[in-house]
Amino acid sequence: xxxxxFTITRTFDAPxxxxxxxxxxxxxxxxxxxxxxxVTPPESVRIDVRVGGRYEYLMxxxxxxxxxxxxxxxxxxxxxxxxxxxxxxxxxxxxxxxITVDLVEAPEGRCEMTFHLAGIDEDLATREGIHQGWAEAxxxxxxxxxxxxx
Numbered sequence: 001x002x003x004x005x006f007t008i009t010r011t012f013d014a015p016x017x018x019x020x021x022x023x024x025x026x027x028x029x030x031x032x033x034x035x036x037x038x039v040t041p042p043e044s045v046r047i048d049v050r051v052g053g054r055y056e057y058l059m060x061x062x063x064x065x066x067x068x069x070x071x072x073x074x075x076x077x078x079x080x081x082x083x084x085x086x087x088x089x090x091x092x093x094x095x096x097x098x099i100t101v102d103l104v105e106a107p108e109g110r111c112e113m114t115f116h117l118a119g120i121d122e123d124l125a126t127r128e129g130i131h132q133g134w135a136e137a138x139x140x141x142x143x144x145x146x147x148x149x150x
Contacts, residue, residue, distance in 0.1 A: 004127050005118035010138050014145040016103045016111040020079035022144055023101060024049045032140035033069075034059045035133040051076055056089045071096055079103060086117070113138075 012019055022028045030042040044058035056070030070089030075081060080103050085096035097119035106112045115134065120127050 004120040005116065006120075006127070006131050007117075008115045008131070008134060008138065009112065010115070011106055011110055011112045012142065012145055013110055014148075015109050016079050016105045018145055018148060019103050019111045019113060019141075022141055022148070023082055024078075028144055028148065029057065031144045032137055033057050034140065035136035036140070037062050049073060049076055049078075049082075054089075055084070071099075074098070075100075 022032065024047060026045040026047050027042060029047065030040045030045045033045070034040045038059050038061050040057050040059055044056070046057070047053075047055045049055075051073055053073045053076075054070060055073070056068065059067040059069060061067070068089050069086065071085035071087055071091075072093055073082065073084045074093070075083035082099075082101045084099055085091070085093045086099045087096035097117055100114075100116045100118075102114045102116075104112045104114075115138070117130065117134070120130060
């Protein structure tokens with residue numbers, strides 16, 4: 001099966017620096033690195049934002065299922081671009097999906113984010129589930145930014 005990918009573009013009512021901070025500050029990341037109805041315990045989030053640095057976090061679903069997640073930063077250009085692997089913690093970069101996040105200043109103190117995920121070698125339902133999970137996470141990010149950017 002061919003590798004699958006998708007892009008989500010969102011404009012946030014927050015300055016680019018605030019969106020960058022939400023991606024790189026463990027306290028803020030815990031508030032939104034998950035879909036609706038899922039939680040990310042703040043103590044589970046570790047972020048070392050530098051090329052070669054790693055991050056990890058744990059998502060816990062309402063039924064108690066746990067989803068450990070992590071990866072390695074491949075490109076860091078503050079405050080405009082992050083590129084990193086996304087998989088189970090400890091997985092090799094070569095086996096992981098790759099996420100690229102580009103942040104561009106938009107008019108009126110806003111930020112346009114382009115999120116691109118590549119490397120999904122799964123079926124359509126899985127790809128749609130991953131897309132939906134990230135779309136919901138970005139709704140959580142909207143709520144987080146409303147509390148920290150004003």
